[in-house]
């Protein structure tokens with residue numbers, strides 16, 4: 114079975130506060146993009162599920178989110194998980210704020226659901242994904258969506274008008290728990306205009322969407338990293354992006370363009386300094 118696992122970007126990301134379970138209440142507008150990993154799933158002759166990946170530093174056994182997804186799927190089905198051979202061709206940069214691990218896990222859930230004759234509806238499958246990771250429910254459904262709570266309360270939104278997206282991941286990674294810790298230790302002075310973003314999506318107003326893109330994690334980045342993210346955003350805007358922001362807990366920054374030629378020029382300019390620079394487009398929801 115062959116599967117596509119799309120990356121996501123955050124058009125907005127707001128942290129509303131801490132929860133008793135140690136997580137944070139979030140409000141985020143999410144968007145799938147055409148950048149995707151390829152997965153295959155086969156029954157295995159071995160004793161345990163194995164995950165093989167073109168990035169050898171990623172975990173290849175139980176600790177991989179793709180293997181955890183298979184365990185959670187069969188647990189929800191009330192059956193013991195058969196050993197699987199999961200292969201992942203990664204194209205989504207790792208530790209980038211684009212839900213690379215979560216989207217692979219979501220693809221495993223969709224693939225196994227298909228293979229078992231669709232025992233779960235899309236909403237039920239997203240619920241199964243909650244036990245795998247906070248971004249997994251959204252990745253099961255994809256498209257343009259509002260995610261609240263830990264990330265599991267999903268409201269589908271009107272599709273973002275077609276545009277070109279340049280994504281650029283600087284060459285450092287940021288620990289997600291550390292960045293949440295930084296948010297907890299400061300008073301955030303700015304928040305995204307989420308309701309304005311929802312209205313802009315409702316109206317199909319791409320410049321209005323781009324103008325409202327905002328991620329509170331940018332405000333708590335360590336200084337040296339903030340400089341790089343800001344430089345990338347400035348380059349994107351210089352070459353004609355309608356707006357630019359960081360995705361998730363970073364460090365990937367991206368910009369939205371109406372003209373492919375502008376997006377191509379921005380990609381080429383950023384590629385001089387960065388190795389992970391891609392020109393992609395937005396992707397439709399997986400379930401319609």
Ligand code: C5P
Pocket residue numbers: 135136137138139245246247248262263264289290293
């Ligand atoms: O659920 P997942 O393992 O993807 O989350 C990674 C980390 O991000 C959590 O351990 C937690 O520190 C943080 N997180 C959070 N609140 C959320 C989502 C994630 O604090 N809503």
